Amino acid sequence: DGGITQSPKYLFRKEGQNVTLSCEQNLNHDAMYWYRQDPGQGLRLIYYSQIVNDFQKGDIAEGYSVSREKKESFPLTVTSAQKNPTAFYLCASTGTERSETQYFGPGTRLLVL
Amino acid sequence: AQSVAQPEDQVNVAEGNPLTVKCTYSVSGNPYLFWYVQYPNRGLQFLLKYITGDNLVKGSYGFEAEFNKSQTSFHLKKPSALVSDSALYFCAVRDPWGGTGGFKTIFGAGTRLFVKA
Numbered sequence: 001d002g003g004i005t006q007s008p009k010y011l012f013r014k015e016g017q018n019v020t021l022s023c024e025q026n027l028n029h030d031a032m033y034w035y036r037q038d039p040g041q042g043l044r045l046i047y048y049s050q051i052v053n054d055f056q057k058g059d060i061a062e063g064y065s066v067s068r069e070k071k072e073s074f075p076l077t078v079t080s081a082q083k084n085p086t087a088f089y090l091c092a093s094t095g096t097e098r099s100e101t102q103y104f105g106p107g108t109r110l111l112v113l
Numbered sequence: 114a115q116s117v118a119q120p121e122d123q124v125n126v127a128e129g130n131p132l133t134v135k136c137t138y139s140v141s142g143n144p145y146l147f148w149y150v151q152y153p154n155r156g157l158q159f160l161l162k163y164i165t166g167d168n169l170v171k172g173s174y175g176f177e178a179e180f181n182k183s184q185t186s187f188h189l190k191k192p193s194a195l196v197s198d199s200a201l202y203f204c205a206v207r208d209p210w211g212g213t214g215g216f217k218t219i220f221g222a223g224t225r226l227f228v229k230a
Contacts (some may be wrong), residue, residue, distance in 0.1 A: 004156075031215060042203065042222040043157075050215040090156055098145050098207050098216045099164045104156030 003027040006091050006105035013078065013085060014113050021076045021108045023091035029103070030096050032074040036060060037088040037107075046089075049074055078110060086112050115140045115208045119221035126194045127229050134189040134224045136204030145207040146187045147218070148178055152200050160202075163187060174198070194228045201225050 003026040013019045025032065031050050035043040045058030049068040063082025068074055074093075078085045091105040117138045126132045138144050145164055149157040161172025168180045178189045189202060204221040 006156075033218075040225075043220045045217075048217070050210075088154075092156075094216075094218070096215065098209070099162070100207075101147060101159040101162060102149075102157070102218055104149075104158070106156050107154065109154070 004091060004093055004103055004105035006089075006108050008108060009106070011108055011110045012113050013110060016080045018077055018079050019110070021078070021089055021091075021110070023074045023076065023105055025072055025074075025091075025093045025103070025105075027093055027095075027103060028071070029093035030071070031094045032068070033092045033094075033102070034058075034064075034066065034074070034076045035090045035092065037090060039088075043090065046076065085110050115206060115219055117146075117204045117206050117219060117221040119202075119204055119224045121224050122222075123225045123227065125227045125229065128196050129193050132191050132194040132198070132226065132228070134202050134204075134226060136187045136189065136221060138185050138187060138204075138206055140206055140208060144187075146178075146180065147205040147207065148172065148176070148187075148189050149203045149205060149220075150174075150200050151203065151223075157203060160189070194226075196228045196230050199226055199228045 005024050007022045033048045034046040044060050047066045049055035065077045089108045092102045094100050094102045147162045148160040151157045161170050163170045163180045171177045176191050201223050203223050206219050
């Protein structure tokens with residue numbers, strides 16, 4: 001899983017609660033991404049950040065928020081506005097060149113109580 | 114719009130037989146193509162990529178892929194499948210974001226490979 005760590009591995013959310021998923025990388029990558037994966041499905045982009053203090057919405061940003069205060073960190077908050085948060089969340093990072101691969105963290109599985 | 118398509122949701126193959134996982138692309142200009150693999154409850158891992166040069170690209174775990182410009186395809190292959198190859202495989206293309214600069218990765222829907230002993 002490269003030099004990217006995600007925590008926790010499993011997360012339980014109660015209704016109305018905001019929860020934050022951690023993502024840290026030591027690859028010195030500028031770009032970082034959050035994806036959502038539903039069972040047996042592909043990846044959907046939630047948010048991405050190409051540089052510190054800047055981030056953009058992806059395809060399914062509603063109900064989520066992010067911050068990018070440090071190059072190595074890109075936490076994702078799943079807010080109470082996200083009505084169907086149960087999914088597998090993947091963080092990734094990559095360098096700035098088009099030829100560079102994406103490195104993925106091990107994922108966080110979010111479950112609703 | 115730039116895209117990749119994986120026409121098969123699932124591929125079944127017997128151990129020891131050759132395997133092929135299909136991918137076609139639609140991009141303007143020269144494509145930057147990738148294959149990733151995902152094992153259960155894990156993140157994606159890079160297998161191989163085509164940027165330029167030889168159309169046959171060799172990657173990790175004995176996998177290879179053939180870039181075919183006329184057919185706009187980038188099929189993943191392995192001469193002899195192992196049970197441990199059973200996983201979810203994603204084809205991807207890397208393309209410019211456009212106005213914001215930088216590059217995005219567009220993933221296919223994924224193909225689940227089952228290798229039977």
